[in-house]
Amino acid sequence: MSRHNRRTPAILFGSLASLLLTATAAAQTNWLPSWNEGAAKQAIVRFVQSTTDPASAQFVAPDERVATFDQDGTLWVEHPIYSQVVYCLDRVPAVVKENPALAKTEPFRTVLSGDRAAIARLPTDELLKIVPAALSGMPVEAFQQEVRDWLAKARDPRWHRPYTELTYLPMVELLKYLRANGYKTYIVTGGGQDFVRVFAQEVYGVPPEQVVGTAGETRYAYGKDGKPVLFKEPKLLLNDDKAGKPEGIHMMIGRRPHAAFGNSTGDREMLEYTRAGDGARLAMIVLHDDAKREYAYGPAHGLPDSSVGTFTQALYDEAKKDGWIVISMKDDWKQIFSFAP
Amino acid sequence: MSRHNRRTPAILFGSLASLLLTATAAAQTNWLPSWNEGAAKQAIVRFVQSTTDPASAQFVAPDERVATFDQDGTLWVEHPIYSQVVYCLDRVPAVVKENPALAKTEPFRTVLSGDRAAIARLPTDELLKIVPAALSGMPVEAFQQEVRDWLAKARDPRWHRPYTELTYLPMVELLKYLRANGYKTYIVTGGGQDFVRVFAQEVYGVPPEQVVGTAGETRYAYGKDGKPVLFKEPKLLLNDDKAGKPEGIHMMIGRRPHAAFGNSTGDREMLEYTRAGDGARLAMIVLHDDAKREYAYGPAHGLPDSSVGTFTQALYDEAKKDGWIVISMKDDWKQIFSFAP
Numbered sequence: 001m002s003r004h005n006r007r008t009p010a011i012l013f014g015s016l017a018s019l020l021l022t023a024t025a026a027a028q029t030n031w032l033p034s035w036n037e038g039a040a041k042q043a044i045v046r047f048v049q050s051t052t053d054p055a056s057a058q059f060v061a062p063d064e065r066v067a068t069f070d071q072d073g074t075l076w077v078e079h080p081i082y083s084q085v086v087y088c089l090d091r092v093p094a095v096v097k098e099n100p101a102l103a104k105t106e107p108f109r110t111v112l113s114g115d116r117a118a119i120a121r122l123p124t125d126e127l128l129k130i131v132p133a134a135l136s137g138m139p140v141e142a143f144q145q146e147v148r149d150w151l152a153k154a155r156d157p158r159w160h161r162p163y164t165e166l167t168y169l170p171m172v173e174l175l176k177y178l179r180a181n182g183y184k185t186y187i188v189t190g191g192g193q194d195f196v197r198v199f200a201q202e203v204y205g206v207p208p209e210q211v212v213g214t215a216g217e218t219r220y221a222y223g224k225d226g227k228p229v230l231f232k233e234p235k236l237l238l239n240d241d242k243a244g245k246p247e248g249i250h251m252m253i254g255r256r257p258h259a260a261f262g263n264s265t266g267d268r269e270m271l272e273y274t275r276a277g278d279g280a281r282l283a284m285i286v287l288h289d290d291a292k293r294e295y296a297y298g299p300a301h302g303l304p305d306s307s308v309g310t311f312t313q314a315l316y317d318e319a320k321k322d323g324w325i326v327i328s329m330k331d332d333w334k335q336i337f338s339f340a341p
Numbered sequence: 342m343s344r345h346n347r348r349t350p351a352i353l354f355g356s357l358a359s360l361l362l363t364a365t366a367a368a369q370t371n372w373l374p375s376w377n378e379g380a381a382k383q384a385i386v387r388f389v390q391s392t393t394d395p396a397s398a399q400f401v402a403p404d405e406r407v408a409t410f411d412q413d414g415t416l417w418v419e420h421p422i423y424s425q426v427v428y429c430l431d432r433v434p435a436v437v438k439e440n441p442a443l444a445k446t447e448p449f450r451t452v453l454s455g456d457r458a459a460i461a462r463l464p465t466d467e468l469l470k471i472v473p474a475a476l477s478g479m480p481v482e483a484f485q486q487e488v489r490d491w492l493a494k495a496r497d498p499r500w501h502r503p504y505t506e507l508t509y510l511p512m513v514e515l516l517k518y519l520r521a522n523g524y525k526t527y528i529v530t531g532g533g534q535d536f537v538r539v540f541a542q543e544v545y546g547v548p549p550e551q552v553v554g555t556a557g558e559t560r561y562a563y564g565k566d567g568k569p570v571l572f573k574e575p576k577l578l579l580n581d582d583k584a585g586k587p588e589g590i591h592m593m594i595g596r597r598p599h600a601a602f603g604n605s606t607g608d609r610e611m612l613e614y615t616r617a618g619d620g621a622r623l624a625m626i627v628l629h630d631d632a633k634r635e636y637a638y639g640p641a642h643g644l645p646d647s648s649v650g651t652f653t654q655a656l657y658d659e660a661k662k663d664g665w666i667v668i669s670m671k672d673d674w675k676q677i678f679s680f681a682p
Binding site for chain 1: 538
């Protein structure tokens with residue numbers, strides 16, 4: 001902070017700085033090194049260039065540059081099961097310790113047995129009963145610490161790495177590329193808002209206030225020391241999946257995205273809503289078609305169906321009809337994970 | 342965008358620019374010209390300087406600089422009645438036109454009569470029945486247009502000005518001062534989130550995604566043209582008042598504010614929650630004690646009580662005990678409105 005600069009009007013430096021930043025961002029051509037040349041990469045670059053060039057008919061004012069990303073299956077691996085469900089399963093012993101009566105009821109009894117085959121046979125509806133129990137009943141800060149501790153020690157069953165390393169490098173590059181061009185990047189996830197907020201800044205560069213997710217109520221109360229505490233309650237406030245995604249976007253952002261990225265039927269309404277806006281609107285959907293480097297699922301392209309990240313033929317047809325760009329993990333991504341070059 | 346700049350790394354310009362901006366903002370001493378010298382102004386300046394000086398023990402990282410402002414009675418006039426209630430009253434004829442059966446039921450019948458004395462006699466609970474009816478049942482965009490049209494023609498009964506001119510100049514200066522020092526400014530209002538978002542950017546420089554307010558559900562549906570539409574529903578999703586304020590802040594921002602500003606019992610929990618955080622936390626509360634230039638209400642200081650913007654003796658006592666700074670409109674504000682120097 002030199003003395004000389006103090007006399008210079010802030011407005012001049014503001015404009016100069018943003019001009020320089022824009023020029024430098026636009027000039028750097030290597031924002032997407034993990035993407036192969038092809039229709040997907042081309043669509044991204046064309047969208048960014050046309051919406052940030054003031055001379056373009058598709059120019060989007062900086063304030064309106066909003067891009068939304070699904071998380072599970074779009075930014076990180078969701079198979080064989082959502083990471084947050086693993087977290088909930090791992091928390092069951094602690095939940096039962098606090099409420100011992102649960103040990104005799106399903107699905108807690110089966111989960112506690114540790115019998116993986118039996119756990120895998122639990123119907124999804126039954127299994128999901130552990131979710132509100134695992135994610136509520138404590139102050140917000142205690143929950144955040146639990147998640148941090150879990151992330152530090154949990155490892156996925158295939159690559160034996162922390163779950164936060166199972167992020168897709170091409171998508172992380174895309175997040176950075178959009179931000180370098182003035183886009184505000186949001187995560188809009190069916191996963192838990194409080195869960196994802198714990199690591200989104202570090203892993204994706206997305207701050208807590210830009211994470212929209214499924215959210216339970218909190219309850220304001222006073223602790224024994226008389227200090228205010230927010231307790232996580234088991235009551236659902238926002239189910240941020242399917243139609244809940246555009247509803248959540250309206251609630252939390254209040255603007256229609258200009259770009260949206262998903263991978264399953266849970267993202268359909270968000271992609272439709274994005275495309276239905278005026279001007280340039282980019283909708284992209286990730287197809288998991290790389291069994292060797294990741295997983296392959298979804299009946300489009302004849303891949304096996306999955307209840308985790310469902311990508312139906314109808315969704316594929318809608319993508320084609322409505323002008324969404326399908327991203328093939330196999331063909332469009334040169335590298336999938338930062339740990340596996 | 343000169344050719345020369347393209348070769349300069351963005352990161353260098355980024356740091357340089359933010360350094361210059363910070364230096365210039367800090368050096369400008371006249372951010373609060375409408376504030377009289379006194380404890381309130383001193384508390385603000387001391388808070389901003391200590392939380393933005395990297396050498397200070399109270400330094401707050403830029404990402405964590407969150408300031409929340411109540412709207413009614415804190416940023417703009419709330420007497421004799423909330424502007425949004427006037428909006429709802431003005432919309433009653435349109436509501437009844439769409440649903441003629443309402444004309445025979447209270448409170449619609451009385452409101453339609455135009456008998457101001459009778460309307461004023463309606464119990465608050467009864468009167469508030471018009472609110473969900475007036476604020477729902479249409480697509481989000483249609484609602485926004487309604488509000489814009491109303492704001493353009495409605496005038497307040499005392500100064501005969503658009504409601505958006507009844508903002509407090511000292512608070513608008515404070516918003517700008519905080520933003521110039523890296524604070525993200527949020528409105529956290531018991532008023533309608535969708536209502537306030539229509540004008541918050543233009544009037545306060547606060548973008549839609551930084552307006553947290555009472556919110557009803559929206560419902561994703563398809564219009565006759567097959568295009569997706571979000572309909573405003575009469576079901577309450579977030580009651581952003583009292584304990585609902587910290588709950589809404591957690592939901593929408595996910596960070597505890599470092600500074601919060603309010604004026605009534607509806608802001609109590611937000612101010613408590615703010616003060617309960619570690620490090621520097623500024624809580625301020627506006628006392629309406631200037632009947633001549635604005636209004637005077639609240640039993641603290643022996644002013645008459647009011648159900649609109651209640652400021653009880655208990656709230657005043659808590660402010661003193663918990664270290665909140667009371668802003669006296671009469672003593673601390675040199676000028677209240679930009680139109681009345």
